[in-house]
Amino acid sequence: MSHLLLPLIQEFLADLVNCGLAKSTISDYRCTLHNFTRLFCGPVSEINAGILRRYLASVGGSPNNRARHFSNLKNFLNWCYRFEYITVNPICKLETPRCHAYPPRPIPTAHLELIADAIKQAEPRVRLLFTLLLETGMxxxxxxxxxxxDIDLSPGEEKIIVRGKGDRLRAIPLVPGLLSLELLREKVNKYDPDQIYLFPQPGDVSQPLSYKDAGILWRQLQKQTGTRYRIHQLRHSCATHLLNSGVSIEAIQKLLGHKKLSTTCRYAQLEHSVLRREMACHLRRQKEGEAGVP
Structure with missing residues (x-):
């Protein structure tokens, strides 16, 4: 990394930490800025639109990936401008790359049933982990x-307090009838006082199970069922199931912890059969209103 930009980047990342941004978000900023310094090794005051244009042209992947790099650089340069390291932000001369809106990616019902059956037959830790993901959309x-x-199993108040993006807290309700609630009660009844996390790292109960090890457990389930999906698609599947079961999109937004309703709309997919049913109900209500039916 360029020695000229290193101090500024370190200060910028430190400010992101102080703002409470998620570790994954800060890591993404760090990655973008590291990549940028491979192209440009001068002082921040000499960054211009041409340099930024060349860097963005070198970014591979989808248009959304290029838009993400653009956003990270823009925020870094805005920070530099705010602290008067530069007198103007050169990225403002460039057009913002357009993002492609991808449709929801719920797991198809037939495959989801295979995965759900495999989860039910898995060992307790795996069963609880993936049942929670599938039923709550966390x-x-x-x-x-x-x-x-973080777990409250008081009768009528069952919930989990989770820390989402930006370290924002939200409550995940656990209503009677959820299998995850039953499994959670069993787990809490066997609670080891030395255990901090619900899913501890094997060999070190003071640390949570790593994302890498959770991925290994997921791939084992995928191999068992002959399917190939990402863990995150369980979140899409949960949102889609709730929407098609009549849960309001606003309630789903709150459950998933989205700041914008438009984000939730990218997760939940309304099935055609449900859309037809809703349209039929609307027309029936309209006809009843015209006929004066109370």
């Missing part, structure tokens, strides 16, 4: 970071 990192003191 992010995998949120689930792995659950501590025992």
């Amino acid at each position: 992010r995998i990192r949120e689930t792995l970071s659950i501590r025992f003191n």
Whole structure:
């Protein structure tokens, strides 16, 4: 990394930490800035639109990936401008790359049933982990970071407090009828006082199960069922199931911890049969209203 930019980048990343941004977000900024310094090794005051254009042209992957790099650089340069390291932000001269809106990616019902059956037959730790993901739509990192003191199983108040993106807290309700609630009660009844996390790292109960090891458990399930999906698609599947079961999109937004409703809409996919049913109900209500039916 360029010695000229290193101090600024370190200060910028330190400010992101102080703002409470997620570790994965800070890591993404760090990766973008490291890559940028491979192209440009001068002082920040000499960064211009041409240099930025060349860097963005070198970024591979999808248009969304290029847009992400653009956003990271823009925020870094905005920070430099705010602290008067530069007098103008050169990235403002460039057009913002357009992102492609991808449709929801729930796991197809037939494959989801195979995976759900495999989860039910798995050993207790795996069963609880993936049942929670499937029934609550939590992010995998949120689930792995659950501590025992985040769990409240008081009758009528059952919930888990999770730390989402930006270290924002939200409550995940656990209503009677959820298998994950039953499994959680069994786990809490066997609680070891030395255990901090609900899913501890094997050999070190003071640390949560790593994302890498959770991925290994997921791939074992995939191999067993002959399917190939990402863990995150369980979140999409949960949102889609809730939407098609009549849960409001606003309630799903709150459950998933999205700041914007538009983000939730990218997770939940309304099935065609449900859409037809809703349209039929609307027309029936309209006809009843015209006929004066109470």
